[in-house]
Amino acid sequence: MHEMGVAMQIIEIATASIPEDMKGARVERINLKVGKLSAIVPDSLGFCFEIAAKETQLEGAELVIEEIPVTARCKDCDNEWTIDSPVFSCSRCQSGSIELLSGRELDIDSIEVKED
Amino acid sequence: MLTTGYQTIKNYHHHENHKSHHTHDRKTAAGGPEIESRGTRKIKVVRRVLDANDIMARKNRDFFKDQNVFVLNMMSSPGSGKTTTLEKTLAHIMPDIKSAVVVGDICTTNDADRLSKTGVPVVQINTDEFGGDCHLAAHVIEKSLQGLDFENIDLLIVENIGNLVCPAEFDIGEDARVVVLSVTEGEDKPAKYPLMFRVCDAVLLNKTDLLPYLDYDREAAIKYIQQVHPGMPVFEISARTEDGFEEWLDWLKESITAKLGR
Known part of the structure; x- marks a missing residue:
């Protein structure tokens, strides 16, 4: 629901990540990692990004979203597993004392800038 | 190339x-x-998109620690009875626990008007100035703190925007998070909005006075909560009749004491 704000943050971070010697170059691709537990709808984000990127160095850039599964580790039996339904107890010993290893990402992994 | x-x-x-x-x-x-020779250079970034919010949240948390204030972030879907719960809660804990409220809404000052009657300082945030945001971000909280006299505040309650999705994603520098869930909503809300129920420290299951008139399966609701967040305390309350308030208020007071040492 806050995809527009997120799109604007992406543009800010991506623009700041363009190296000094490439200022003004066109960004062709932004590689994102989005955890399945994050409150982001990839389609909406893509739509908002397209609008927000207009008339910036990122206009027309492709937003590549890698969805990251929710994985956890049990603090009691050390079991590591992927959570694919909203049940957050250990798949082996049923303990509720768990630590999430992934699934909350909303990260810019890399950008690809056109060289000329 | x-x-x-x-x-x-x-x-x-x-x-x-x-x-x-x-x-x-x-x-x-x-x-x-x-x-x-045209090519593309890949530049590693590896940054959280919400970095700026996390940094501001840390700043808020340090500020609250300095001021020795306990901050509670209250979240829920619209219409769960958050404001009524808050009014009744304040009536019980004041004046022993000196409180203040920051209340977020997209529009109107209705909630602030209601809460002001309890006698506590209230700051209303309308996020339409910030683009109609669906959550309170850390920088919005920071701005709202300016008018508050923290010398005379032990507890700051932030009544977040009614929404079970976005507020869960934004750390504001709080010490504890509670989610108000009412029995007029579906039993499976926790399974539909797992992040919210993962990040919270307690659930207030509200409007229990309506249970005789509903087909609500409260055991199923509690089962869903425990599946998403095993061991999380669930306080079954009615903000209207104040049923079940004792356990909730004890939990709140204990949490405050644990931070402030008084």
Whole structure:
């Protein structure tokens, strides 16, 4: 629901990540990692990004979203597993004392800038 | 191809540092064969998109620690009875626990008007000034703190925007989070909005006075909560009749004491 704000943050971070010697170059691709537990709808984000990127160095850039599964580790039996339904107890010993290893990402992994 | 392209960039960079050769170098870079080889440079970024919010949240948390204030972030879907729960809660804990409220809504000051009647300082945030945001971000909280006298505040309650999705994603520097869930909503809300129920420390299951009139399966609701967040305390309350308030208020007071030591 806050995809527009997120799109604007992406543009800010991506623009700041363009190296000094490439200022003004066109960004062709932004590689994102989005955890399945994050409150982001990839389609909406893509739509908002397209609008927000207009008339910036990122206009027309492709937003590549890698969805990251929710994985956890049990603090009691050390079991590591992927959570694919909203049940957050250990798949082996049923303990509720768990630590999430992934699934909350909303990260810019890399950008690809056109060289000329 | 990528290497050639990179060298073009290096040349360009180089002439930037040697201004006397600028024209010549530039010509080489722009007019030389390198320009023909088009490539893409991949730049590793590895940054959280919400970095700016996390940094501001940490700043808020340090501020609250300095001021010795306990901050509670209250979240829920619209219409769960958050404001009524808050009014009744304040009536019980004041004046022993000196409180203040920051209340977020997209529009209107209705909630602030209601809460002001309890006698506590209230700051209303309308996020339409910030683009109609669906959550309170850490920088919005920071701005709202300016008018509050923290010398006389032990507990700051933030009544977040009614929404079970977005507020869960935004740390505001709080010490504890509670989610109000009412029995007029579906039993499976926790399973539908797992992040909210993961990040919270307690659930207030509200409007229990309506249970005789509903087909609500409260055991199923509690089962869903425990599946998403095993061991999380669930306080079954009615903000209207104040049923079940004792356990909730004890939990709140204990949480405050644990931080403030009083």
